[in-house]
Amino acid sequence: xxxxxxxxNRPDIRSTSKVGEATPTRRQALSALAAAAVVTLLGCARFxxxxxxDRMVSDLDAALAKAPDDAAPGLIAIxxxxxxxxxxxxxxxxxxxxxxxxxxxxPNVSDDTLLRLVATYENERRTKRDNxxxxxxxxxxxxxxxxxxxxxxxxARKARLISMKSSLRQG
Amino acid sequence: MPVLAxxxxxxxxxxxxxxxxxxxxxxxxxxxLRDILDDASPQLQATAIALVDHLEKSVxxxxxxxxxxxxxxxxxxxxxxxxxxxxxxxFARLDALRESVFSExxxxxxxxxxxLGPDKWRALFDG
Numbered sequence: 001x002x003x004x005x006x007x008x009n010r011p012d013i014r015s016t017s018k019v020g021e022a023t024p025t026r027r028q029a030l031s032a033l034a035a036a037a038v039v040t041l042l043g044c045a046r047f048x049x050x051x052x053x054d055r056m057v058s059d060l061d062a063a064l065a066k067a068p069d070d071a072a073p074g075l076i077a078i079x080x081x082x083x084x085x086x087x088x089x090x091x092x093x094x095x096x097x098x099x100x101x102x103x104x105x106x107p108n109v110s111d112d113t114l115l116r117l118v119a120t121y122e123n124e125r126r127t128k129r130d131n132x133x134x135x136x137x138x139x140x141x142x143x144x145x146x147x148x149x150x151x152x153x154x155x156a157r158k159a160r161l162i163s164m165k166s167s168l169r170q171g
Numbered sequence: 172m173p174v175l176a177x178x179x180x181x182x183x184x185x186x187x188x189x190x191x192x193x194x195x196x197x198x199x200x201x202x203x204l205r206d207i208l209d210d211a212s213p214q215l216q217a218t219a220i221a222l223v224d225h226l227e228k229s230v231x232x233x234x235x236x237x238x239x240x241x242x243x244x245x246x247x248x249x250x251x252x253x254x255x256x257x258x259x260x261x262f263a264r265l266d267a268l269r270e271s272v273f274s275e276x277x278x279x280x281x282x283x284x285x286x287l288g289p290d291k292w293r294a295l296f297d298g
Binding site: 101104105107111114115118122126129133137140 | 254256258262266269270273274277278280281284285289292293296
């Protein structure tokens with residue numbers, strides 16, 4: 001199945017969602033959802049440490065667990081998949097960087113070896129990225145259409161925050 | 172982690188590149204390079220500076236493409252949701268560009284290793 005088919009054939013589970021008024025609890029859940037979406041969008045953004053991701057995922061799970069609707073189990077399942085994929089992306093990126101640097105400074109290592117290392121990493125990265133994009137679609141399908149603008153607003157705010165925190169200028 | 176590897180790898184990854192783009196200005200490595208090559212011959216200095224300049228511009232071009240593709244998506248997605256599948260052509264372009272930039276990164280880093288020697292090479296790239 002092609003990537004496009006996978007995305008377009010995703011079942012729409014919005015009909016089972018009972019997302020309603022933006023109560024504080026709901027707002028909290030939406031914020032957490034948006035944070036997850038940001039991770040999905042940013043994909044490989046480098047986080048200053050694993051703790052930031054751990055904290056975000058923990059907050060996400062806590063918020064989703066409180067969600068008073070039938071969609072909560074589905075949302076939590078998505079969040080766990082996002083957590084797994086995001087962590088795998090970060091881990092593989094760190095591993096690749098270390099290995100790339102190590103081999104680069106060894107004059108006995110051929111350019112072909114480096115190119116193969118890059119190619120292997122790139123294939124894995126694209127797969128994980130596409131998985132995250134697929135999860136974003138699932139996330140979108142899990143919240144009501146009316147509330148998506150709210151999610152988008154929070155998403156944009158979170159994106160700026162995460163982008164700032166993941167900036168190399170932070171050291 | 173060596174600076175250029177950090178910049179390159181991080182900036183080559185999708186997302187999070189809006190803030191990182193400014194790190195890829197041609198000046199980011201050049202001052203360090205000039206310090207390292209202070210006692211080197213003018214010819215070696217010129218060659219090394221040209222290599223780093225070329226590399227940084229390639230990475231900066233890639234980053235601009237990332238900002239363009241993701242920026243277009245973000246702008247339209249704020250109005251109405253767009254499936255990431257609509258970004259497939261943009262991602263394909265970026266993936267191809269990444270491949271090209273990575274090849275340049277490898278070539279230039281190896282050229283600099285030969286030109287500078289391991290000690291100065293590490294001094295240049297070590298953060």
